[in-house]
Amino acid sequence: MNPKLTFWVPAALRLAILMVVAGLCWWISGPVAGLSVAVLLLIAQLYIQLSYLSQLSAWLDDFNSAKLPDGWGAWTDVFSRLYRLRRDDERSQAELTEWLARFRQAMHLLPDGVAIMDDVLFLEWCNPAAERHLGLTLERDKGMRVTNLVRHPDFIDYIVLGRYEQPLTLSLRDRKLIVQVIPFENRRQILVTHDATESVRIEEMRRDFIANASHELRTPLTVIVGFLEIASSTPDLDSASRQAHLKLMTEQGRRMQRLIEDMLTLSRLESVDYPLRPEPVDVGAVIEEVLEEARALSGGRHEVTATIDGPDIVGSAEELRSAFGNLASNAVRYTPEGGKVHLAWKQGADGPQFTVSDTGIGIDQVHIARLTERFYRVDKSRSRETQGTGLGLAIVKHVLLRHHATLSITSKPGEGSCFTVTFPKR
Structure with missing residues (x-):
């Protein structure tokens, strides 16, 4: 009606x-x-x-x-x-309240920082990520000018000048941040922050890896090409010199082969296309093989022993053999003639443990945190003597990550080192 x-x-x-x-x-x-x-x-x-x-x-x-x-x-x-x-x-208010709660929850879960400012740069709201990135506290800083809260010259210039077409890359609070301001409405601006610290670190590692790999491959290639040029330009080279050159070229070729094999192993361990396929592992048998390889590498110059008194575990026998072998071969290479290397497998308080201890040259504390980085060398001249590729401990690190295990290192220069791998309890 x-x-x-x-x-x-x-x-x-x-x-x-x-x-x-x-x-x-x-x-x-x-x-x-x-x-x-x-x-x-x-x-x-x-x-x-x-x-x-x-x-x-x-x-x-x-x-x-x-x-x-x-x-x-x-x-x-x-x-x-x-x-x-x-x-x-009331129904509209309930729906609005529900959507607002969902929006706030989504903003709280975002890895990127989001802060809302008014037209004169006073902070109205920010999510936890923005608090972490910029050192803000919403309860304390709400209603204050953002340029007074984040006192960085580049950030202040970016905000005040209003050149928002391109984002700003900022080093703040030990982080690499990508900051951008997005104007919206007439009296509001959104400040978005993205933590690029990990991306920058990975990019630096990639560049370092390519540079180091190129350097490591160039050295043996230079030797091989040099001897080939000598052989081609000197037809009447005597037999003794020819044999010496062939021996050196063979050594350098094998060095390149080991380096490429280690690089391929690292690539496989990091790839999502090669997931871990767990299987029961007879750790005692694996350590026996590693012990024989270590003794062969030592050639009788060291006392290499083993104690096996731990349980079998579930994992990849091939990957564990590679990790244990790298730890044992490093101990042999960096232990002077007449020294001792001991391998131990036991049940520890926190889980099964594999330990490699030696009486070698030891490592200064400043180097221990970086030992598992690719191509990191404590003593480059010593590494060339031992014929190491610089990737052994990086391989160990990735194998242990795939097995949820941890590596701890204790060492004193001149007294030896102890590398302990701890697997989680069953």
Whole structure:
């Protein structure tokens, strides 16, 4: 029905009833009685309307706590409409609250920092990532100017000059941050921060790896090419010199072969295309093989022994043999003639442990944290003498990561080293 009709028809009916009642009184008791009844009925009608208006006013002043009044006549439709509007508003508020909660949860889980500023750079809101990246605390810093909170010259210039077309790369709080401001609305700006520390570190490692690998491959190639040029330019080279050159070329070729094999092993260990395929591993048998290889490498110049008193584990026998072999061969290479190398497999308090201890040259503490980096060498001249590739401990690191194991190193220069691999408890 038309809302106008809904209002005017009941009003007209009530007015007609009032006139009929007043007319009857006029006809029965005379004009005075009729007019008196008409006035009283009008006053009663006016009182009812004013009462409903008062109730409506009270409800509008505090519509959340006051109960919506019941109506009569046209007021029934008015109050029912108000009730529907209130119900729709409550539903919209509930949906808005739910979406706001979801938005805040999503913002809290974002790895990137998000901060909202007004047009004069006052902080209105930020997520936990932005707090970590920029050193902010929302409860403390809300309403303060961002350029006063992040006092870095490059950041202040970027914000103040307003050149937001390109992001800003910033070194802040021992992190590499990519910062960008995105204007939105007329009086709001979004400050987005991305932590690129790990990406930068990986890129530096990639560059270092390529440079080091190129250097390591260039040295034996230079030797081989040099001797080949001598052989081609000197047809009458004596037999002894030719044999010496062939021996050196063979050694350098094998060195290149070992380096390439280690690089391929590292690539395979890091690739998601080669997941670990766990199987029961007879660790005792693996260590026996490693022991024989270490003794062959030593050639009787060291006392190489082993103690096997630990359980079998689940993992990759091939990868564990490679990791254990690298630790044992390093101990042999860096232990002077007459020294001792001992391999041990036992059940430790935190889980099964494989230990390689030696009486070698030892390692200074400043180098220990970087030993598992690719091509990192404590003594480059010593590494060339031992024919190491510089990738052995990097391979050990990745094998242990795949087996959820840890490597701890203790060493003293001139006294020897101890490398301990601890596997998790079953």
